[in-house]
Amino acid sequence: MDLRTSLHRAAGLQARTVVLVEGGSDRRALEAVARRGGRSLDGVAVVPMGGITNIGHFLDLFGPRGLGRSLAGLYDVAEEGYVRRGLERAGLGPALSREQLAALGFQVCVADLEDELIRALGVAAVEQVVEAAGDLPSFRRFQRQPAQRERPLAAQLHRFIGTRSGRKAQYADLLSDALPPARVPPALDRLLAHL
Structure with missing residues (x-):
């Protein structure tokens, strides 16, 4: 799925919380773990971005300057800079530390999921x-x-x-x-x- 299609589909979501993940496998893993743990994801949209470099587009759409959704995410440690810069540009804080990223709901995988x-x-x-x-x-x-x-x-x-x-x-x-x-x-x- 290309970025435009992904953004178009995501734009119609009415979820109160949007979880940004790199790809479809991350979404499937998160949903499976939630299901196994008896955790409901009602009101939560897990949105694959088609790669971390697209995070800015999704933060523009769902963040405080867009639809104003509550945000969270999952990322690989090697991509932390993309997440940090994207959140900063979206107005969610300058020079965020890993702890601050986690407090915002963006959790780091040691290598990858x-x-x-x-x-x-x-x-x-x-x-x-x-x-x-x-x-x-x-x-x-x-x-x-x-x-x-x-x-x-x-x-x-x-x-x-x-x-x-x-x-x-x-x-x-x-x-x-x-x-x-x-x-x-x-x-x-x-x-x-x-x-």
Whole structure:
């Protein structure tokens, strides 16, 4: 979905709170974790932005100078500058620290959401999810590739999840559904607590 289509669809939302996430897999993971934890997202729209560089457009639309919605979000640590600058331009504070971003509802993933899910579950449980999905033979072939052989198992799993179109979204659901409520990644836990 392109940015214009995404903005057009988002513009009709009547939610009181808008959670901005990078992509569809992030949305699916957040919704799955909320569902598993018995947490209702009524009145909350989880909006994939099609990449963090689009955050300014969504903050213009939903922020204090736009529709005035309550905002929150999930982002990768490497993209923190985009989030900080976007929120500053939207009038939500200058030179925001990570703690201030969190207080506004914008939670950081250590590397990215897939990394958070893999660490929360543990590699053995993630391999079981891969097996249950019927992807274990494909994963074993992937592990034998020269570029993968020396990498840690967690890094192999992370890369495998992102190798084929649609796999990130599929595994966002599968890994989130496999999470025990007590092992929700901190970024997702803090985000849901904020809503």
